[in-house]
Amino acid sequence: MKRRIYLSMKSLAEARELWLSRFDLDAMATAEEIPVTAALARVTAAPVMAHRSSPGAHQAAMDGFAVAAAATFGATPDHPRQLAIGREAFPINTGHVMPPGTDAVIMVEQVPDPEADPITVEAPTFPWQHVRRVGEDLVTGEMVLPEGMEITPWAQGALLAAGVTRVTVRRRPQVAIIPTGSELVPLTDLDRDLPAGRLPEFNSTILSGLVTEAGGVAAVAPIVSDDPGALAAALKEAIAAADLVLINAGSSAGTEDYTYQAIDSLGEVLVHGVAMMPGKPTVLGVVAGKPVIGNPGYPVSAVLSFEQFAAPLIAGLAGQRLAPRPTLTVHPAQNLPSKPGLTEFIRVTLGRVGDKVIATPLPRGAGTITSLVRADGLLVVPALSEGLEEDRPVTAELLVASADIDGTLVVLGSHDNTLDLLATMLRRRDHRLRLSSGHVGSLGGLMALRQGRAHLGGSHMLDPGTNTYNVPFIQRYLAGAPLKLINLAWREQGLMVAPGNPKEIRTIRDLTRPEMRFINRQSGAGTRLLLDYLLQEAGLDAGQVQGYAREEYTHMAVAVNVASGTADAGLGIMAASRALGLDFVPLLPERYDLVVPETTFADRRFQTLLAVIRSREFQEAAAALGGYDLKDCGKILWEQ
């Protein structure tokens, strides 16, 4: 089990410089002639000259009568000229070709009776008045489009107007994608159940989409098993037909090694390992003068590595300019430590709270593709930095339209499954609005409100002393802040257990049985407070519960632990339990409220959300999730 260490690991900037300066893309690019009607968004490979002038004939520029200007000379209201229709004056519409012998148009508005024959002309006109002359727009031989220009719909029109029906454009670069990994199952088999130990191969679809967006044409090769010889053979075949080869190298140093070996055996490895995260296990090489990229196997790494190394080459070969992403100054919702020496890309959601745009980090793992799906932007932590500081402004690259951010309501706090439902229904009611929910626990939500990092909190904290929900905590952490507490739902909390409840768990006391493995929620979560309350009520101690210290951040994550057998029980809501087909031992109903500062309450966007919350449609759908009682849904329960 020999492993190649990143002997030649380069900084991102070094790697890009070395890589991008290696290829003369203009020299490598090829051209093809295609019909102008099929050339939308393609890039001209040579200047295009007009084959004919446009207009190609003198045309009327106004509606009226085409005449010979000379025939009107001397006309006045007192001494008008009479012009016979069809001989001296010809009715003509804008854009129509001037009849022979005519050189001016009299506007219809200037003719006393346009229905008469002859018409009466009361003022002289001059030659070429209201006439678009031959070549006014384009002259034969004149340049219609320069080389290197992206063809817009109107450029297509100009080419056709100039009599050009075929145009020479940059050929779209052909990109071969080779998925590797013995454990992978092709997409075509995805509808069946996956065999044990096998994983679905979907990176090639992601990479194909990125290739398309960069202006290339992707061709996905069959999956290559973990065999250096097979990979070298596949690479050799691919390089013959492609302009660039992407080996989706598997996620490990193991398969990466095969990529290294395959490139090394057929050509030259330039870079092995880039100091970026995600994206470190990138291999950059040249085979037969063509770029070959060993793309990391984790999907987020694959995307970020592609953007740095594959996209510029594909766009360059296609003759297209990669527009840099729009940027925005944002404020991190929390400290984001990062390893010095690595350029880190952190996916964040964004929402405008007050006069700041708050960036809430998403999971940082390279395998978490949902972190990209949910991301509104990317924060780039430079290699020399140790991370980003809470609330200190930084620049974010936007992954969504700026308008999306303006329409985003940020709810931070406890997770509840009805928030997903709300998000969908809010968007359906007004497509400009989005609900972005960050799961930081009930207390985390109150803290975020205090620091102005959220529009709304989501809270279900039971105060054991007063046996009331949320209010005592608000009075402690948000004393005096004008706000309303609006109920979302009462929901059934209980123990999630394996289907059939094989360990016969009935009460909170069962958690202290020695063979029992529990999975807890994080400190500050309302559900954790509830557990502590229930333990206290039962006269039990947290130390008696095995797994009390193992934390997850959402109900669904707790449910996953139970479903996959890593825990026997977890406290959570019925909806999460039901979603994974678990059994559920109800313990008590609890109140889940939205904490709504007055500034948010006055906001048009929140009022739309409130209308959704109060709608019958939402309440019926929430009830259908199971374990919800909507009796107080949408009611203002308390305010200060």
Added chain:
Amino acid sequence: MKRRIYLSMKSLAEARELWLSRFDLDAMATAEEIPVTAALARVTAAPVMAHRSSPGAHQAAMDGFAVAAAATFGATPDHPRQLAIGREAFPINTGHVMPPGTDAVIMVEQVPDPEADPITVEAPTFPWQHVRRVGEDLVTGEMVLPEGMEITPWAQGALLAAGVTRVTVRRRPQVAIIPTGSELVPLTDLDRDLPAGRLPEFNSTILSGLVTEAGGVAAVAPIVSDDPGALAAALKEAIAAADLVLINAGSSAGTEDYTYQAIDSLGEVLVHGVAMMPGKPTVLGVVAGKPVIGNPGYPVSAVLSFEQFAAPLIAGLAGQRLAPRPTLTVHPAQNLPSKPGLTEFIRVTLGRVGDKVIATPLPRGAGTITSLVRADGLLVVPALSEGLEEDRPVTAELLVASADIDGTLVVLGSHDNTLDLLATMLRRRDHRLRLSSGHVGSLGGLMALRQGRAHLGGSHMLDPGTNTYNVPFIQRYLAGAPLKLINLAWREQGLMVAPGNPKEIRTIRDLTRPEMRFINRQSGAGTRLLLDYLLQEAGLDAGQVQGYAREEYTHMAVAVNVASGTADAGLGIMAASRALGLDFVPLLPERYDLVVPETTFADRRFQTLLAVIRSREFQEAAAALGGYDLKDCGKILWEQ
């Protein structure tokens, strides 16, 4: 010849409000289920839930050995544990599925000899260390994508990871395009010579491209002749299959009437005429509950009307948001009067000169499609305004990337055909650079330099008193400004005459013959100064030349007048004459210089341009145009 007046003409804002509020696009939109692999850039029509968890099995998160954590408990360097390969420890790569009975990964770096069997473990590991657990990214039943989300490559990946292979998306709206006009020749006939009086039909290609960009699918119907019955029949057929119908109504009130009548006979006309320019003859109506737009016939009008009225509906039906164009503060290069009551869209080129972005207007005619092709931006003159003032900052909508503007060198002055050549070669040398040339005459170029509106001037002004070029004018209009005069070429000026020179024009004196019709250049043009010089030399008077007052702005425009028979002769350069197949009567060689302020000369972009000017490739290509002598090309002839 009855004409419908714009009785119901609406302001642009009124028309948009009336039009866009008329349709409930979400209700009108339809959905279809398609493979996820084909869903790039489509929009979800419903929330998508995960069919399976991702990861679907516990996976190694590091390269190393999969073990049962319990087997490592108590291990220290002094009391290591030995684990047998294949029984207690399993070599595993990142991303691979954990073997049964294992629940932790020991990183390969932490094993003293990874090649040994058994391996030695010197520290305990804990359950689930370096393991991606089932559902860490996505849990069965969890929402992967909300409704109304555009599908990115990584969203495709997330769907496939969640076992979703087909997805329900908004169907792309079907847009029928009906070209109308008896004078039109279909595209398929464009390669042949156009019959007299016929015009090429290319608007349907422009509109198809715009439909595609807005997210729709275009279908172009056969050309309908100017016959209200035929148009109504075509509309009836189109409306049955399409979600939206565009009648490219011809450019005149005449054909517009047919559109009005056709819509009126089958449904309802909402708006007839919009107070926008270009785009006024827009007709908006509803037939069978579907939107029908009578699009103006001039190409620029067609584009601008489409953007206001068709694009929002198409994007809305497709579920896509139309991103507003990026904007930039710019300074008009000249006063731009505009008719109050109309919202006017002025196409401009943009270039950064000093700390300002200068907007130079392009021709304003609605038929001038090249004005869109050459435009970098649009200035919008509000309906209540009388126009824009020179140098007073206004907001421009960008049609190109902001980087294009930063890379643009603005040359204002006299036109020369080698400038097109320079533009192409500059772009070829560095694709980030563009040369934008505005044709305002030699003197106009000097004025622009004085006011900081251009990087370069292009000048060939002969001072009759001193018989020198450019210097006396610079000393008068740019006294003291540090600048260099760099020669581009000596070029042959002469008389452009019809092929075969039927009027036997030999000298400047022939222009005064009574039957002769001349076409002149505008006041301030170097060529016009040259004419005045030649007339003076010959002892002739401008009043003796018929057509002396008829002005064109470029050599090519003068050549077009001669080629189309509207003039017998014009003064200009041999290259223009040759481009249109005219005969040429050489009179004298003249010097064409670039006027280069020191700030421009020091600019990296100009240095690249200078390298192109001094290149053999450029000089050979310029010589091949005919009439150029490159003996001084690229030389600094004078400086102050």
